Structures are given as C-alpha cells and as structure tokens.
Amino acid sequence: TDKQYQYDFVKKCYDALNDKIAKNLTEAKRLNEKATNRLVGFCIETRPDVCSEKDILRLLDFGVTRVELGVQAVDEKILRNVNRGHGVKEIIEATQKLRDSAFKIGYHLMPGLPGSDFEKDVAMYKKIFDDENFRPDQIKIYPTQVIKGSKLEKIYYRGEYTPYTKKQLIELIIKLKELTPRYCRIMRIMRELPKQWLVAGVVTINLRQEIRKIMLAKGKRCQCIRCREIGFNPINFDMKDVEIKITKYNANKGKEFFIEALANDVLLGLARLRFAYKPFIETLKDKALLRELHVYGRALSIEEKKSESVQHRGIGKMLLETAEEIAKEKYDAMAIISGVGVREYYRKFGYKLKNNYMIKNL
Numbered sequence: 001t002d003k004q005y006q007y008d009f010v011k012k013c014y015d016a017l018n019d020k021i022a023k024n025l026t027e028a029k030r031l032n033e034k035a036t037n038r039l040v041g042f043c044i045e046t047r048p049d050v051c052s053e054k055d056i057l058r059l060l061d062f063g064v065t066r067v068e069l070g071v072q073a074v075d076e077k078i079l080r081n082v083n084r085g086h087g088v089k090e091i092i093e094a095t096q097k098l099r100d101s102a103f104k105i106g107y108h109l110m111p112g113l114p115g116s117d118f119e120k121d122v123a124m125y126k127k128i129f130d131d132e133n134f135r136p137d138q139i140k141i142y143p144t145q146v147i148k149g150s151k152l153e154k155i156y157y158r159g160e161y162t163p164y165t166k167k168q169l170i171e172l173i174i175k176l177k178e179l180t181p182r183y184c185r186i187m188r189i190m191r192e193l194p195k196q197w198l199v200a201g202v203v204t205i206n207l208r209q210e211i212r213k214i215m216l217a218k219g220k221r222c223q224c225i226r227c228r229e230i231g232f233n234p235i236n237f238d239m240k241d242v243e244i245k246i247t248k249y250n251a252n253k254g255k256e257f258f259i260e261a262l263a264n265d266v267l268l269g270l271a272r273l274r275f276a277y278k279p280f281i282e283t284l285k286d287k288a289l290l291r292e293l294h295v296y297g298r299a300l301s302i303e304e305k306k307s308e309s310v311q312h313r314g315i316g317k318m319l320l321e322t323a324e325e326i327a328k329e330k331y332d333a334m335a336i337i338s339g340v341g342v343r344e345y346y347r348k349f350g351y352k353l354k355n356n357y358m359i360k361n362l
Contacts, residue, residue: 003058010062014039014340029063029340038341041065045108049086051094053280056101060281060356063340066138067098068106073113074124074134081115083151092133096252100279102289102337102357104272106187107136111172112144112164112201114155118172125176129184135251137272137292138225140188141176143169145201153199163201173211177222183247183258183272185225228267229296237263239313244322253277259322261295261315269295271319273326283335283355288327290336293319320349324362333361 007025014028015021017037022028032039043066044059051069059067069091073079076087098105107128111121128134144163146156155161164172173189180186189208204210215222226232247258254277261269272292279285295315327334336358338346343358351358 006058006062014063025061032340033343035341038339039063040339040341042339043068043106045070047086048090048094051090051097053097056097056103057281059103060101063356064103065337065339066104066106068108068138068140069094069136071107072110073116074127075116075120078113078115078120082113092252095134095136096277097280099252099274099291100254100276100284100289101281102274102284102291102335104138104292104337105136106138106140107134108140108142110142110144111176112169114144114152114161118168121172122175122179125179129179129181132250133252135249135256136184138185138187139180141173141186142188142191143202145191145193145203146199147193147197148199156200166202166204166207169202169207170211170214173207174215174220177211177215177224177227178220180222180224181247181249182223182225182228182260183249183256186222187226225267225270228265230266230268231296233266235264235266237266237268242268242315242318244318246322246326257323257326259319259326261319267296269293269315269319271323273323275330281355283357283359286331287333287335287359288323288331290320290323290327290334293323293336295319316345317349328362331362333359335359 011022011025011028014025014032017039018028018031018035020031022031042062042064044064045068048069048071071091072082072084074088074091079087095105109125128136146152146163152161177186189211190205192205195203221227241263243262245260245262249256249258255275257273259271259273260267270292271290274289274291276284276289293316324334336346336351338358343353346358349360351360
C-alpha cells in the first residue's frame with residue numbers, strides 16, 4: 001500500500017545516511033542517533049486536509065520535525081474558485097493539531113490566484129499573522145504562474161486571468177516582508193519551475209535578492225528570521241555581548257514563547273517554546289513543548305569545532321536553559337520534538353526518549 005511504501009522509503013533514507021541496512025525503521029532510526037551522517041531535521045510537505053491524528057502519528061514515526069502545509073490562501077471563495085478541495089477550517093485544524101504535537105509549521109502561500117488581487121493578497125497576509133488561528137513559523141511565497149496543461153492556462157487564454165507583472169510583484173512582496181513578524185522565517189520567494197512549462201507569470205528566480213537591494217536602498221527592513229540571521233549578516237561577536245530576547249504571542253489557543261539569542265541585533269539562534277492548548281498525544285499532556293532549537297552558522301562536522309563559529313559556543317545550551325526556566329512557571333516536565341540525529345545532544349542535558357519525544361522532568 002501507499003503507507004507501506006512511505007515507511008519503506010523513509011527507512012531507506014535512514015539506511016543511506018547510516019551506510020547500513022537496518023531490519024526495520026525503528027532500528028534505522030536508533031542507528032542514526034550515533035551515525036556519522038545524522039538526520040537533524042526532517043520536513044514533509046502536505047495538505048491541510050491530510051493532517052488527521054493518524055497522519056500526525058505516522059509523521060512522528062518517520063522522525064519528522066517540520067510540516068509545510070499547502071495553504072495557498074485563507075479565503076473560502078478563492079479556495080473554492082481554484083478547486084482546492086478544502087476550506088479555511090481545515091487549515092486552522094491542521095495548524096492547531098500540528099502545533100500541539102510540537103511540530104514546526106510552514107505555510108506555502110500563493111499570491112495572485114484567480115479571484116484575488118493586490119489588496120486582497122495584502123489583507124490575507126495580514127490576517128495570517130493577526131489571527132491567532134494561523135501564525136506559522138515559516139512561509140514560502142510562491143506567486144501564481146500559469147503552467148502548460150493547467151485549467152488556469154485555458155482561463156488565461158480566454159483573457160479572464162492575468163498574473164502579476166514583475167513590477168507589481170516586487171511592490172507586493174516588499175509590503176508582505178514589512179508585515180512579517182520577527183518569529184517567522186520567509187523560507188523562499190518564487191518557485192523554480194522549468195521555463196518550458198510556463199505560459200505566463202514572473203520567472204525571475206533570484207527575485208528575493210533584487211527585492212533585498214531595493215529595500216536596502218529605500219531604508220526598509222524585513223524582520224523575518226532569514227533576513228536577520230548571522231549567515232546573511234556576518235559579524236564577529238563576544239559571548240558576553242549575547243543577549244536573550246523573548247517574544248510572547250498566542251497561537252491556536254495556546255501560548256508561544258519565541259526566544260532569540262542576539263548579538264548587535266543579529267540573530268545567532270532561536271528556540272520556540274509552547275504551552276499547548278489540547279495535545280491529543282498522551283505523552284505530551286501536562287508538559288511544555290519545545291518545538292525548535294536552532295543555532296545558526298555554517299554546517300560543521302560532528303568532530304570539527306571552529307572556535308570562531310557560532311555553533312559550539314554554548315548558545316544552544318543558553319536557549320535551552322531559558323526555555324526550561326519559562327516552562328517551570330507552569331509545568332514540571334518538558335517534551336522536545338527532535339531530529340533523530342540530535343537526540344544525543346539532548347541526552348547530555350538529561351532528556352530521555354519516550355514515544356518519539358525527548359522528555360525531562362524539570
């Protein structure tokens with residue numbers, strides 16, 4: 001069946017990393033905890049209407065830590081118009097269930113869909129961050145393009161649909177970037193599709209770089225994680241200059257704590273802590289949830305420690321301890337969703353594996 005194929009495929013991914021064929025997925029994951037090539041994060045892209053409790057438990061079995069939802073728009077009329085097959089209700093439910101299971105959540109958004117326009121796209125984007133039913137951790141902005149063989153192609157040739165021009169798109173994305181809160185990361189702008197598939201729509205793949213230059217020239221700043229992280233803003237810093245900033249906000253009937261490690265306003269690392277609303281997974285009941293712990297810097301091998309690198313300087317420990325302190329205000333235990341290859345790191349801080357989560361009594 002479909003599901004068997006998924007399990008088999010995921011197991012083989014771990015086998016490839018481990019350079020060893022395991023008996024089953026459980027063994028493959030266990031081997032990866034100490035392998036040379038460890039899986040530190042695992043992302044799955046799916047639809048909001050394929051996010052039942054059963055689906056979520058299967059993702060946990062795989063070792064998934066982040067889920068990206070094909071949201072496209074948060075407007076019933078537009079979703080109906082493009083035959084999406086689900087409504088806004090499914091987006092809200094999927095977001096809440098995933099968040100209460102400690103996953104990181106990404107949204108794929110499509111400005112310029114039939115039935116939308118500049119004002120509507122801006123209003124929908126505002127809604128995504130103003131309305132606590134949404135508030136994703138990350139987004140990908142994929143402007144609508146007309147693809148050969150699609151229903152949209154027919155509508156386009158009938159003159160009933162026009163995609164954004166490059167000028168309009170630049171103006172729109174600058175507006176969206178200015179509306180993005182500091183807890184969200186704009187992962188990508190533009191989808192890379194072969195030009196021969198495209199009938200109409202903007203094809204500039206490096207549009208993000210162009211927009212960055214325009215914004216800099218106009219003195220405008222994007223607050224998103226990617227635009228503030230050290231990888232894109234290289235600085236030298238001293239550990240004594242590192243400060244912790246905490247942003248609190250409500251999301252999906254629970255409480256979020258966005259914890260940042262900053263030096264001269266440049267982002268070095270972050271943690272996402274959640275006080276959940278209603279986890280359906282027994283293991284998570286009465287526990288604070290650490291949904292993400294990330295220190296930025298270039299990838300280093302497990303043995304390699306560059307003294308000037310951002311990693312291996314205790315920033316992760318600092319963020320984890322901050323999260324634990326906040327968690328103690330309400331809970332006696334914390335559960336972390338962890339890439340299989342990061343479990344050993346959490347064990348150093350007293351966490352133990354239970355039902356796919358790393359758990360510690362505080």
